[in-house]
Amino acid sequence: MSAAPTSRQRILASIRKATVHLHPAGSAQESPVLPRDYVRRGTMSREACLALMIERLREYDAEVVECSPDEIPAAIAAQLAKSGRKRFVAPEGLAAAWLADGVEWKIDRGLTTEEIEETEGVVTAAFCGVADSGTITLHHSAAEGRRIISLLPDWHLCVLRASQVVETLPEYFDRCTGPPALVTFISGPSATADIEMTRIKGVHGPRFLHVLLVRDAS
Amino acid sequence: MSHAQLDPVYAPPFPEGALPVLRNPQLRKNVAHAIDVIQAKRGRLVAEKTDWQALRTSGSAIRAHALENLDYYLEQFEERCTAAGGHVHWATDAAEAREIILKLLREDNASEVIKIKTMTSAEIQLNPYLETAGVRVFETDLAEIILQLGQEEPSHIVVPALHINRSQVREIFARTMGLKSLSDDPHALTAAARTYLRQKFLAIPTAISGANFLIAETGGVAVVESEGNGRMCLTLPRTMITVAGIEKVLPRYQDLEVMLQVLARSATGERMNPYTSLWTGVVPGDGPQNFHVVLLDNGRSRMLRRPVERQTLKCIRCAACMNACPVYRQTGGHAYGSVYPGPIGAILTPQLMELKHAQTLPYASSLCGACYEVCPVKINIPEVLIELRAQVTDKERKQTLRFFDPLYLGLRMANLLFARAWRFHLAQQLGRIGLSLFTRKDGWIHSLPFLGAKWTQTRDLRGLPQQTFHEWWAARERGTK
Numbered sequence: 196m197s198a199a200p201t202s203r204q205r206i207l208a209s210i211r212k213a214t215v216h217l218h219p220a221g222s223a224q225e226s227p228v229l230p231r232d233y234v235r236r237g238t239m240s241r242e243a244c245l246a247l248m249i250e251r252l253r254e255y256d257a258e259v260v261e262c263s264p265d266e267i268p269a270a271i272a273a274q275l276a277k278s279g280r281k282r283f284v285a286p287e288g289l290a291a292a293w294l295a296d297g298v299e300w301k302i303d304r305g306l307t308t309e310e311i312e313e314t315e316g317v318v319t320a321a322f323c324g325v326a327d328s329g330t331i332t333l334h335h336s337a338a339e340g341r342r343i344i345s346l347l348p349d350w351h352l353c354v355l356r357a358s359q360v361v362e363t364l365p366e367y368f369d370r371c372t373g374p375p376a377l378v379t380f381i382s383g384p385s386a387t388a389d390i391e392m393t394r395i396k397g398v399h400g401p402r403f404l405h406v407l408l409v410r411d412a413s
Numbered sequence: 414m415s416h417a418q419l420d421p422v423y424a425p426p427f428p429e430g431a432l433p434v435l436r437n438p439q440l441r442k443n444v445a446h447a448i449d450v451i452q453a454k455r456g457r458l459v460a461e462k463t464d465w466q467a468l469r470t471s472g473s474a475i476r477a478h479a480l481e482n483l484d485y486y487l488e489q490f491e492e493r494c495t496a497a498g499g500h501v502h503w504a505t506d507a508a509e510a511r512e513i514i515l516k517l518l519r520e521d522n523a524s525e526v527i528k529i530k531t532m533t534s535a536e537i538q539l540n541p542y543l544e545t546a547g548v549r550v551f552e553t554d555l556a557e558i559i560l561q562l563g564q565e566e567p568s569h570i571v572v573p574a575l576h577i578n579r580s581q582v583r584e585i586f587a588r589t590m591g592l593k594s595l596s597d598d599p600h601a602l603t604a605a606a607r608t609y610l611r612q613k614f615l616a617i618p619t620a621i622s623g624a625n626f627l628i629a630e631t632g633g634v635a636v637v638e639s640e641g642n643g644r645m646c647l648t649l650p651r652t653m654i655t656v657a658g659i660e661k662v663l664p665r666y667q668d669l670e671v672m673l674q675v676l677a678r679s680a681t682g683e684r685m686n687p688y689t690s691l692w693t694g695v696v697p698g699d700g701p702q703n704f705h706v707v708l709l710d711n712g713r714s715r716m717l718r719r720p721v722e723r724q725t726l727k728c729i730r731c732a733a734c735m736n737a738c739p740v741y742r743q744t745g746g747h748a749y750g751s752v753y754p755g756p757i758g759a760i761l762t763p764q765l766m767e768l769k770h771a772q773t774l775p776y777a778s779s780l781c782g783a784c785y786e787v788c789p790v791k792i793n794i795p796e797v798l799i800e801l802r803a804q805v806t807d808k809e810r811k812q813t814l815r816f817f818d819p820l821y822l823g824l825r826m827a828n829l830l831f832a833r834a835w836r837f838h839l840a841q842q843l844g845r846i847g848l849s850l851f852t853r854k855d856g857w858i859h860s861l862p863f864l865g866a867k868w869t870q871t872r873d874l875r876g877l878p879q880q881t882f883h884e885w886w887a888a889r890e891r892g893t894k
Contacts, residue, residue: 395599
């Protein structure tokens with residue numbers, strides 16, 4: 196009749212036995228009132244906030260270029276030309292006008308790893324920028340692309356709109372309408388300090404991070 | 414042999430384990446250099462955060478709440494991870510976790526596996542087990558590659574190879590990768606590792622990771638890293654196996670707004686680490702389509718009962734405590750005889766294991782409190798150390814052998830003397846007479862015989878004054894009458 200308890204049952208029983216005295220009423224409380232007195236909202240002006248975002252990105256050795264919304268295609272084309280690279284990959288949802296002439300594009304409609312590995316660079320959109328830490332978040336929507344395409348190519352150009360930039364990390368979380376299934380937080384290019392704490396840029400992820408900051412009305 | 418040095422069951426006691434490092438100036442220099450660099454960066458970045466203490470308070474409260482309701486949040490995590498296409502497994506101990514992982518690898522026909530740095534897998538000694546079972550394991554974090562190729566042991570939980578300097582890394586890479594002309598420039602060494610691993614990432618379809626956080630609300634898993642090796646392992650393979658301690662759960666996605674602000678600053682002295690990845694079960698077309706989480710207890714659930722011990726599990730593995738610890742700075746990590754060194758290791762290891770395997774660790778501290786001060790989730794490590802010391806003493810006291818131990822003999826004697834005022838006063842008078850034989854003219858005792866010599870070997874002792882406060886007071890009262 197009584198089968199041996201599974202490991203799941205044993206672990207949960209052990210946890211309950213140890214914590215039962217903490218909630219005598221029975222079930223756990225899901226929305227407790229916890230202290231949250233840290234800074235939620237930034238206090239900077241828009242200009243100062245954007246200036247901070249740029250400063251932080253540059254501290255990480257990311258390159259930042261600014262442009263107006265009309266200039267996006269030209270600014271992308273200029274960045275691609277300057278990179279000296281020829282083969283690029285783009286997410287399926289990237290605006291067609293952003294796919295500059297003069298270079299080879301692979302549009303990711305389920306490209307294989309080998310096909311992506313052959314490209315030299317990638318252009319993606321972004322979900323949000325956090326000025327306080329110079330962080331870009333990708334939620335991997337159609338214009339931000341699958342995770343693999345912003346990982347394998349050695350050069351990443353990320354198009355970030357000024358209206359997407361917030362000052363503090365909590366403000367990013369406020370912008371999430373619901374918890375996303377996939378997120379990548381990117382703070383500068385891939386790096387390591389494992390050998391004598393010397394910071395080396397570029398290990399496995401893209402060694403070059405470029406950000407195109409679009410001055411849209413925010 | 415491979416992990417015996419850091420297996421608490423076989424490791425020597427702390428004072429013995431510390432000797433090799435204390436006698437090795439190069440090793441001490443490597444450790445001190447790395448720690449000084451991290452500490453200086455951390456100090457600057459914590460100071461610029463005006464709400465640092467508020468973040469610590471919230472971080473502590475979120476972690477404490479998750480632990481107090483751990484069964485609820487684990488079940489929620491399991492339900493939502495499963496709904497998102499993941500498979501959740503439960504392991505009561507290290508052996509069960511290893512068996513589950515090997516079984517999953519067999520089902521996947523995996524003879525090779527790539528790994529993201531995970532302390533939990535080191536805790537369960539996964540690599541030697543898998544190698545014995547015929548599965549080749551490739552670590553992908555730069556420090557872990559250095560350790561794996563050099564057959565070294567980790568000495569820190571965030572920068573595990575900090576005890577190895579560039580020329581030693583050069584030697585290891587030149588020998589194992591067959592690169593005779595490799596220079597000792599960290600750029601060249603890093604590039605060598607990149608080339609070495611690129612083919613592994615592209616070719617090996619099975620990966621193992623740890624988890625920095627499990628999100629109950631979504632069933633998601635978060636991994637915090639720098640190099641991109643994590644992203645490679647999380648994105649390219651078809652099968653991903655994540656092994657995580659049951660304490661790693663956070664109630665909500667939004668709780669990361671606190672954790673991510675304190676973790677990188679505390680761990681590496683950065684405003685944010687280069688990459689943090691979060692994924693939820695299986696996402697069609699993006700990343701591994703076969704995803705498993707192994708939830709590991711291994712002694713954790715029994716630590717939940719009392720608040721003093723429970724707080725140990727709030728740890729988010731940032732290593733700020735070891736970087737701040739004056740003892741760790743001198744001894745390095747291997748002395749702790751566990752994959753978890755430093756102050757957090759000194760309280761975690763004795764609780765995860767039977768106390769007898771790690772009972773010198775609670776004493777590997779000066780109780781200065783630096784670890785508590787830097788802890789981003791406010792674990793009162795000195796409080797736990799003292800509690801564990803009490804447990805060690807309680808256990809020892811029961812051993813008959815200890816009856817004649819000079820320390821216990823002395824303490825029993827003190828207990829007797831301090832219990833009554835008259836006994837205490839008598840002891841003071843006798844002590845004054847006895848010690849006056851050894852007190853020099855300068856009022857100091859420079860050497861004592863027998864057991865007392867152990868004290869005066871390294872320090873002087875002030876002689877007892879001719880009059881105690883009580884005697885002085887009594888004489889004063891008599892004089893004024």
